[in-house]
Amino acid sequence: MTGAAAKPPVLQLDGIVSGYDGLDVLKGISLTVHAGEFVTVVGPNGHGKSTLLKTISGLVPLRGGQISIDGQRLSGKPHETAMLGVAHVPQGDMLFAQMSVLENLLMGAYLAPDKAVIARRLDEVYALLPKLADRRNQIASSLSGGERRMVGIGRGLMMGGRILLIDEPSLGLAPLIIDQVYGVISQLSRAGRTILLVEENPARVEDLADRLHLLDDGAIVWSGKPAELMARDELLATYLGG
Ligand SMILES: Nc1ncnc2c1ncn2[C@@H]1O[C@H](COP(=O)(O)OP(=O)(O)OP(=O)(O)O)[C@@H](O)[C@H]1O
Numbered sequence: 001m002t003g004a005a006a007k008p009p010v011l012q013l014d015g016i017v018s019g020y021d022g023l024d025v026l027k028g029i030s031l032t033v034h035a036g037e038f039v040t041v042v043g044p045n046g047h048g049k050s051t052l053l054k055t056i057s058g059l060v061p062l063r064g065g066q067i068s069i070d071g072q073r074l075s076g077k078p079h080e081t082a083m084l085g086v087a088h089v090p091q092g093d094m095l096f097a098q099m100s101v102l103e104n105l106l107m108g109a110y111l112a113p114d115k116a117v118i119a120r121r122l123d124e125v126y127a128l129l130p131k132l133a134d135r136r137n138q139i140a141s142s143l144s145g146g147e148r149r150m151v152g153i154g155r156g157l158m159m160g161g162r163i164l165l166i167d168e169p170s171l172g173l174a175p176l177i178i179d180q181v182y183g184v185i186s187q188l189s190r191a192g193r194t195i196l197l198v199e200e201n202p203a204r205v206e207d208l209a210d211r212l213h214l215l216d217d218g219a220i221v222w223s224g225k226p227a228e229l230m231a232r233d234e235l236l237a238t239y240l241g242g
Contacts, residue, residue, distance in 0.1 A: 041199075
């Protein structure tokens with residue numbers, strides 16, 4: 001969003017290192033997300049995009065560096081991170097297949113302080129995603145891929161997060177449906193939400209993101225405006241296979 005960089009940082013990563021078993025996947029990532037900004041991390045499959053978001057939300061332990069929200073260093077406990085306003089919309093749908101749309105949405109509000117807050121958030125989600133209101137009693141396993149993705153986003157919003165971590169929302173969807181999903185994400189951005197989104201295809205965020213970081217083998221190798229990356233054929237060829 002224009003002028004967002006003048007606001008204080010809400011999310012700051014300083015040299016974060018994390019991974020699985022004996023292997024470091026993230027090898028010292030530093031980036032900052034300011035209030036209201038839409039920041040994207042783009043990179044090929046398997047280079048650590050999901051691991052980055054999971055490390056921020058505390059699902060993968062931090063091995064080095066530090067993560068801060070509003071200047072407060074995170075302890076790494078997922079519960080604490082969620083309480084500070086971080087909502088993670090994971091890759092794939094990760095819905096409870098045998099639950100209804102409404103029940104899945106309510107699962108996102110597990111930390112909400114009271115019923116009035118839950119009702120208000122539900123109204124907001126239904127206003128943004130009216131189709132979910134129409135289908136509130138439909139079982140999740142019977143939804144289309146695009147509808148499931150919308151429920152995943154809606155559940156993230158039900159957490160009441162100020163900072164949305166969105167993991168590859170286009171995965172496995174047809175082009176028309178991808179446009180719809182990104183339309184919703186764009187609306188959230190315009191409404192002032194702070195977004196950190198990971199994606200394989202930079203073209204998807206060219207007109208949306210304020211800043212883009214290119215991730216290669218667990219390290220940021222380039223940062224700038226999405227349109228600048230799209231004009232750099234050599235970077236696209238080297239890191240994203242053209
Ligand atoms: N639970 C796990 N245990 C061990 N290794 C893992 C685990 N999850 C991911 N990895 C490995 O970590 C590396 C980075 O995976 P990650 O999912 O973060 O990549 P990605 O860029 O998000 O790719 P994709 O879009 O395909 O998910 C890969 O080599 C992957 O095999």
